[in-house]
Amino acid sequence: MVNEPSVVSISPRERALMDRLVSLSSSSGSHSPSLATMQLEFPELEVEVDACFLSNPLATDLFWTHFNRDVLEDPQLFKRMLEAYPSQNRVIASDLSPALGIDAGRLFIANGATEAIQAIIQNFSSHVHINVPTFSPYYEFAGPDRKVTRYQLDATESFALDPVHYVQSVLRSGADTAVLISPNNPDGYLIPDNDLAWILGKLASVKTVIVDESFIHFADRDSSGTRRFGALPTLVGITEQFDNVTVVKSMSKDFGIAGIRAGYAIMDPARVTRLLAQGYLWNSSGIAEYFFSLFGRPVFLDEYRKVLNTYRATIERFKTTMSCADFVRTYPTDANFQLMQMPLGVSADMVASLLLVRHGVYVRACGDKVGLDGEFIRVAIRTDSENSKVLAALKDVLSSI
């Protein structure tokens, strides 16, 4: 049963649906059920906006345009992608390396960033120190055989990372692995360049420091200290300064292609060699290989930069609107989502359920996020019209309770 204040007026139909929704969410572990799963379980619900889904919808369209253009030119291209064995990991890394401006030997191609996270933690870590709240695979994939300790981020500090306290916490923990996600999920806090450089310098003695930059394209981050490809910020250069640093990058969010499963990690070449010597042989699909080849085309990256800028402008408009909104407490974000705290006594599960049942708006209730005290939802920033729908729906739901 969803716990709610007695003043809320909820119809029996709504209540029954809400209970089923909460039950589906808990059976999906620490990740929200996919939209497809949701629609299969609740055919009676029409999901109008998937604001659970953290991706740039314009980038999906761009990929789609290029794919269809290439298939039109070479009608057998797609069938070959399905039929033939894709290239091995090292071959794809060689193709991608010029676009990233990094040696192919430092590049581990992954079946989505989650595979890279799993590979790193399970091969190079015995004790992971992790900031919470954050993306749960970093501690889940540690499994029962590895130690996990935590550094608690503080909502009253807007989840900002205090470099001095953080470094003390890592060193005191004795962990051989520290994880920094910037911008962090679910709060969107971006570690400033100077802080990050200082932290990495202080953690040089820690065996593995993971920097996850999966959301970095959405940040307003333009400092000269970072390596840039196609005018996109990236931290890949850091791995050349610090042997112990591994950069993890999902392609799902910025390129809008979560279904393709594409990601990579950049690390010391000896570690790539170790991983590839015992697996990850054909871990990219034919379509993932095609995506990586697109990534290497300057024309594609130019067009991508344009749609990224358009999307960034949408993100900025969303943030401006929210900065004036008084119906919910928000936290500053440098990613394409915003964390929102529910008013005292209001359950995030209830708000998320009502958003879905009454307005067809699917958001992420964060009740299962380790280290997140209080009632939060995370709202993905989509297109202007979708964002307006989400905010109107949220205002409506919150005003009714």
Place this chain on the structure above:
Amino acid sequence: MVNEPSVVSISPRERALMDRLVSLSSSSGSHSPSLATMQLEFPELEVEVDACFLSNPLATDLFWTHFNRDVLEDPQLFKRMLEAYPSQNRVIASDLSPALGIDAGRLFIANGATEAIQAIIQNFSSHVHINVPTFSPYYEFAGPDRKVTRYQLDATESFALDPVHYVQSVLRSGADTAVLISPNNPDGYLIPDNDLAWILGKLASVKTVIVDESFIHFADRDSSGTRRFGALPTLVGITEQFDNVTVVKSMSKDFGIAGIRAGYAIMDPARVTRLLAQGYLWNSSGIAEYFFSLFGRPVFLDEYRKVLNTYRATIERFKTTMSCADFVRTYPTDANFQLMQMPLGVSADMVASLLLVRHGVYVRACGDKVGLDGEFIRVAIRTDSENSKVLAALKDVLSSI
């Protein structure tokens, strides 16, 4: 330099190409370079038949037909597969389990069989006992931290597995993991049902016994002892009789969709739980999930059985032709490929290179296969017309040296 008898007449152009081919092959490790890599490196070569590639070409066409039909009905279907997060491992397992007639809890969905092999070896094994020659990931993925011992199959016995000697060898080795591939790659030997049942009974004390049935659809195997789905033979039922047995299955070969990366393993439910508790969260792509959903449709399986029977008839014609061929020594096979031994003093690398350079026929030279003494090539059985080209080319090359 390719080593060849002095009598062979090879032009300087051929010689230069052959040297580059051998060098590309050695840089690809223990797997042949993909056709795409080959064509990228050798744009001057026209590959007419890829007889390296072990798949049913008719099944690829069947998948392609269904895919295009479904996309025609729902034009957004494919874009959604690319954009949205696919379902989690357990959700796909639940969808597939009725078609296999096995509990979803026993089913581990994999990004190709190689991922399943890697997961099993790296999570449940410390010492692998493996028949050689065989599919190399079984020993490669053991990595430096696990022991690997071997049971040598004998070419003079047509690579048949002697059950008594084999069981003695496993038990004597002290291995906690035994691997049986049936039909085996590269020789195509199928372990008879009675032998397999006897072996598994004797190995009940071994922690993990892997039975890889990736090529079993091509076998003329129809005994009543095996579980059957859609009239396709499978050993999945064995995992219910023996807790220690894991069945591994690639979808690439029989369904002709290597580029999609789809496979599964069936094992004790506690092992599936252990694997999923620490990874493999979104390891199927959207298209792989679509393929698994097709697999669950009786209409698709009916049509698949028909194209399988057509392809099997082609395989039988190929084998009949080869049984009369006197220009090369062959080995009996129950898979969709045939191992061929070169005449004394003739290098398999040279024959493979000449097949490619002179006839555009790409076959697998097996010089890198551990446990295969002598000079062998492995020829994939494709369509009738392709098979004719391959055999004519082989006859021509062998008669010229």
